Amino acid sequence: MTRAEEFEELRPLLFSIAYRILGSVSEAEDAVQETWLRYHTTPTEPASTKSFLSAVVTRISIDVLRSARARREEYVGPWFPEPLLTDPYQDPARSAELADSVSTAALLLLERLSPLERAVFVLREVFAFDFPEIATAVGRSEAACRQLAARARRHMQAGRPRFEADRTEREELAERFFDAFRQGDVEGLAELLAADVHMVSDSGGKAPQWGKGVFGADNVARALAVLVSLFAQIGGVVEPHQVNGQPGAIFRDRDGKVINTWTLDILDGQIQAIRTVINPDKLEHLGPVADAWAVIRETNQARRPTN
Template structure:
């Protein structure tokens, strides 16, 4: 493989990762799919006429195969399953910025989980990245007519459950700022005013971490839970780092040593936070940074709450 070939691949790496992540919902699996794509590209004896079409097709086929086996594991998953948090999408396309942003949210990725692997791949390539049907057909190994049918089915399923978000990015960010200010102050009433009446706080611990906020619903209940957590968490040196997660306002929680405890991602609608999804499963946080022992953090916070120190 020539230097030019390497440079071509590296230039397309952000796109390949973004395709794979949306199909798989896993940072680690997407990175592995991209690496496998590179190996196949490097071993190829012919130079493709369109490296973008060729590499996109390869990473799509690999991702479909991985997803088929992953779906079996997800059926046995302990508790709610959420995609691995993505702090920043490496691929940017100003002409498709809205599609890229909408497809990255946790809510949208959870909707994609309802599709078959082929439907999901076709939807991602066609609706999110704007590939033509000839390219989509080549990528998934189906006829153009079959891909059009798959796209129609996938679009119908997505439209039926498509989440609606606060359209104005600045308004979302300002709401998140007010939320975290009230959270740090332990202001129950301030928090409650920013939460939808039917807000839900749901956690993905995979059976490997304490389920903070699992299944808590209602503005009053969630606000009281949050204020009960923040005091002890702060006293043991915990840090709340507001950060965009999957294209939406959220946060990274760290222990006193800077290790990652969990992430939050908000779903905002009509000027209120409708859902807080938190990922605590340590297997899903390694790409964010060194992972903390969440159980030890909970024990320390409980001790701090009892002692009042």
């Protein structure tokens, strides 16, 4: 097998490691490409291609994350990871666990960790690397990596998101929610909301957003009623999808351009959180992106009475 073939075989794993460390599709793809360049120019054959490439992509991702931290601190409004529709790394025996590890809620928890803690946690808890491999990847001793892993595990367990145990029930509830949205059934939407539900958007200051968020079932229901009406006026389309391993949807304008993505956190048969990504920079990998401000203008024009 050639180096290129070996690399392509491991590409899904490398991307999945990088995405969980970085929370960015574009940055993860860049990290994987840089990993290939380094592998391609390495004069010697590594003892284990998987270990070598995983170590390289991890180190690159740590460096990128360190520089990204400053940008995220200056980010306008809430920051969410770039939406991921399909995790290329497939392990049927651990599919549910892998899906939960890439959820928006889990990635937001990872944001609280230092870059080293985050990398060690991802390699150990998500992909089950052994500590000698992890130590090589992050350039620390095995003992230090064990301490980093323990500290990261405590932080993650303290705020770990809980999801509906039955994934089928969760998908069915999400289907009911998006069907009600398409049909303009505001009462049906309200029935699915938890009392303390919150709805938050990530616009990065580049698209309309809901301030710091909308909180409480009554307020969220009113916001949804407005969105249902506006979306119908522009001829929008709702496409249910798995987004970051959780129930969600892509919202498109009448021309098929992406307006935003939604993800739903579901527990105890109710929607606990609705998170939307509307920052166009985070949607470009999904296809052509709509101008959200133009959508607002179109909606306002549609609402004006005609003479």
